[in-house]
Amino acid sequence: MEPVLLANIHRSDSHTLSGYESTGGYNAYRKVLAEMSPDDLKDLVKESGLRGRGGAGFPTGLKWTFLPKNHPGPIYFCLNADESEPGTFNNRILMEEDPHQVLEGLALSCYATGAETAYFYIRYEYPLCYKRLTQALEEMYAKGLLGKNILGSGFNLDIYLHRGAAAYICGEETGLIESLEGKRAWPRIKPPFPAIEGAFRKPTVVNNVETAACVPHIVNRGVAWFRSMGVQPDPNNPRDPGSFGPKLYCLSGHIEKPGCYEAPLGITVNELIQEYGGGMLDGRRPKAAIPGGISMGLLTADEFDCPLDFSGPGRYGCLGLGTAAVVVMDETVSMVDYLHNSARFFAHESCGQCTPCREGTSWSLKMLDRIQAGRGRLIDLDLLLEIGDTIGIIPGTTICGLADGAAWPLKNAIRKFRGEFEDFIKQTNPDGYAETSPVPALHEIHGH
Amino acid sequence: MSTGDRILTDEMIAEIKEFFPRYPSRQAVTLPALHIVNEKLRHVPLQAVVEIAQLLDLAPAEVQDTLSFYGMFPQDKPHGRTRAWVCRSISCALRGGDELLEHMCDEAGIEPGQTTPDGSLTLEFAECLGACEHAPCILANEELHKSVTKEEATKLLGTFK
Ligand SMILES: Cc1cc2nc3c(=O)[nH]c(=O)nc-3n(C[C@H](O)[C@H](O)[C@H](O)COP(=O)(O)O)c2cc1C
Ligand code: SF4
Ligand code: FES
Numbered sequence: 001m002e003p004v005l006l007a008n009i010h011r012s013d014s015h016t017l018s019g020y021e022s023t024g025g026y027n028a029y030r031k032v033l034a035e036m037s038p039d040d041l042k043d044l045v046k047e048s049g050l051r052g053r054g055g056a057g058f059p060t061g062l063k064w065t066f067l068p069k070n071h072p073g074p075i076y077f078c079l080n081a082d083e084s085e086p087g088t089f090n091n092r093i094l095m096e097e098d099p100h101q102v103l104e105g106l107a108l109s110c111y112a113t114g115a116e117t118a119y120f121y122i123r124y125e126y127p128l129c130y131k132r133l134t135q136a137l138e139e140m141y142a143k144g145l146l147g148k149n150i151l152g153s154g155f156n157l158d159i160y161l162h163r164g165a166a167a168y169i170c171g172e173e174t175g176l177i178e179s180l181e182g183k184r185a186w187p188r189i190k191p192p193f194p195a196i197e198g199a200f201r202k203p204t205v206v207n208n209v210e211t212a213a214c215v216p217h218i219v220n221r222g223v224a225w226f227r228s229m230g231v232q233p234d235p236n237n238p239r240d241p242g243s244f245g246p247k248l249y250c251l252s253g254h255i256e257k258p259g260c261y262e263a264p265l266g267i268t269v270n271e272l273i274q275e276y277g278g279g280m281l282d283g284r285r286p287k288a289a290i291p292g293g294i295s296m297g298l299l300t301a302d303e304f305d306c307p308l309d310f311s312g313p314g315r316y317g318c319l320g321l322g323t324a325a326v327v328v329m330d331e332t333v334s335m336v337d338y339l340h341n342s343a344r345f346f347a348h349e350s351c352g353q354c355t356p357c358r359e360g361t362s363w364s365l366k367m368l369d370r371i372q373a374g375r376g377r378l379i380d381l382d383l384l385l386e387i388g389d390t391i392g393i394i395p396g397t398t399i400c401g402l403a404d405g406a407a408w409p410l411k412n413a414i415r416k417f418r419g420e421f422e423d424f425i426k427q428t429n430p431d432g433y434a435e436t437s438p439v440p441a442l443h444e445i446h447g448h
Numbered sequence: 449m450s451t452g453d454r455i456l457t458d459e460m461i462a463e464i465k466e467f468f469p470r471y472p473s474r475q476a477v478t479l480p481a482l483h484i485v486n487e488k489l490r491h492v493p494l495q496a497v498v499e500i501a502q503l504l505d506l507a508p509a510e511v512q513d514t515l516s517f518y519g520m521f522p523q524d525k526p527h528g529r530t531r532a533w534v535c536r537s538i539s540c541a542l543r544g545g546d547e548l549l550e551h552m553c554d555e556a557g558i559e560p561g562q563t564t565p566d567g568s569l570t571l572e573f574a575e576c577l578g579a580c581e582h583a584p585c586i587l588a589n590e591e592l593h594k595s596v597t598k599e600e601a602t603k604l605l606g607t608f609k
Contacts, residue, residue: 074472086537086576124483124520125533125577127590160470165479165518168575182478182504184517200472252539252580259581294538327539327580341541345575351517 001229003262004217004246005210009097015132017139020100026145028219029104032111033153041112041219048218048226049244054080054208055293055322056401057310059241064113066195067203076199077115078180078206079106081122081129082164082171085293086345087325090248091209093260095122095129099136103159105212107145108219110157113205118159121176124166133161168349172400173206175351186353187400210248230265231309243309250325253289254281254333266312269304272326284330288417292322294342295405297412317416319408335417336424339409340368346406357403360391364410374428381421385414456499460484464503474504478514482521490526528563528570530608532588536573539580543595548584549573551598555605569608
């Protein structure tokens with residue numbers, strides 16, 4: 001397909017206001033402010049079928065309608081640019097190379113939702129994005145695209161950049177709000193949902209950077225264009241709203257040409273690797289792939305016909321599409337190492353509020369540490385599965401989805417590659433894999 | 449606690465105050481304030497926490513509670529003049545991220561999280577820097593180093609003064 005979201009990133013001036021305007025930038029904003037009411041825009045986005053690109057795939061227009069009607073305000077908009085899900089970098093590309101596209105989308109989203117203050121929550125590790133966005137905001141204020149009574153429309157909007165401080169959980173929407181308010185990024189128990197009581201206890205919308213970037217294109221090109229791409233709703237599932245529009249796929253790992261590629265929702269893992277990624281690195285055979293960021297679980301090489309739309313990976317035993325960040329592993333990769341890496345991530349990033357998440361993530365890491373060090377027991381595999389099956393059950397045992405994200409790699413790796421784990425344990429611990437052997441403490445293994 | 453020597457300079461205080469009109473609460477200025485102090489002093493000592501709390505109408509414990517949650521703000525002593533984060537998450541690990549961190553620690557003679565005795569460098573591991581297409585990668589202060597080999601890492605270490 002002809003790229004839309006990435007259409008201009010190869011221009012040297014793509015990050016400047018003049019560069020953006022020379023390719024039709026801010027036409028949608030001008031048109032909407034002159035001709036459309038907030039409700040018109042809300043309806044347009046609803047009809048387009050746009051679903052959130054931040055991981056959960058919630059229909060964007062619908063989320064906007066959850067705001068209370070005729071609220072005296074203020075209503076806040078938070079743009080989620082925390083992007084810390086391993087494998088994911090599409091938001092970074094958009095912010096670095098085409099910041100005005102993101103800001104136009106954010107401004108339109110604020111108009112639709114009645115927000116006059118937006119907080120652009122950006123992770124600290126993106127200094128270039130921060131610099132470019134700072135410049136872009138200055139250009140917008142200077143041009144009268146932000147501030148009071150924008151372009152004579154009566155609409156007021158301020159956008160503030162707010163920098164995070166290196167914690168994955170700030171990407172969870174209520175963790176983000178707590179962090180914005182100056183506290184530890186502890187996700188809140190829902191309800192109330194942010195649309196009712198969010199930032200500073202006011203109605204708040206949280207959307208992802210790529211979600212916002214889609215909005216100007218829906219205005220410019222229309223609902224029919226947006227719905228002409230992607231996957232129709234499943235007729236057998238009344239709760240499936242379909243997966244429409246272009247999507248940015250991040251491709252990394254053992255790939256010849258890792259990168260961020262734009263394709264319609266529903267492209268398969270194989271197509272992505274072959275048509276965009278230039279095939280496997282050094283022509284080696286694939287072994288597995290993460291379909292959408294590390295939280296989503298694992299596909300085996302036999303499952304690379306999995307379509308990458310919102311319901312595709314779920315049919316292959318994964319959590320979902322997530323951020324559509326595909327990480328490909330070739331046959332040289334040890335699944336023990338992969339799972340250890342994943343467990344280490346979640347144990348490090350759990351915020352610690354919920355016992356199943358805090359204890360489950362660190363327990364599984366300790367076991368994988370021990371297995372990797374050659375002291376595994378076969379029974380550990382069932383124990384790991386038990387942890388995987390109990391720590392993350394949405395909705396239920398934990399406050400946020402991190403625990404679920406930690407569970408799916410465990411469940412998928414051990415169920416789909418059990419033989420490899422068993423062989424590893426038998427080979428590295430030939431005498432001690434009996435189920436009765438005592439579990440050594442970590443300091444006994446590492447010698448400290 | 450000593451109240452005599454003020455740590456926050458007038459300049460820092462003015463910079464922090466510029467953030468007040470952006471938020472409906474003073475507490476929301478906590479992260480910006482911590483960043484401002486950390487960028488200047490390369491750490492946020494307890495006395496600075498007390499002073500930030502005063503500025504924001506908070507108890508020092510509230511600021512300390514927030515500070516201690518994030519990995520960004522050393523308290524006991526300043527981080528190095530260069531702070532380098534080596535990514536260890538999955539895409540980087542697949543392309544040698546763990547080995548790269550180990551190599552750099554060996555060369556610099558420190559463990560992850562430590563600072564060289566001359567104060568030039570703090571080496572840390574990072575969870576995904578969001579630049580997985582350039583794996584393995586390193587963020588050193590404001591600069592992203594892409595697809596770094598061990599040889600390049602050695603050279604890079606030589607540039608940190
Ligand atoms: C642990 C965790 C981390 C998350 N990290 C991010 C993130 O970095 N960026 C993001 O946009 N959404 C992230 N999300 C999803 C957000 O909670 C939220 O659903 C999303 O920002 C909504 O935007 P959207 O509707 O446009 O997708 C995360 C969720 C969880 C549970
Ligand atoms: S599930 Fe984990 S990360 Fe989420 S709130 Fe609970 S402890 Fe924190
Ligand atoms: S895994 Fe290293 S930058 Fe993403």
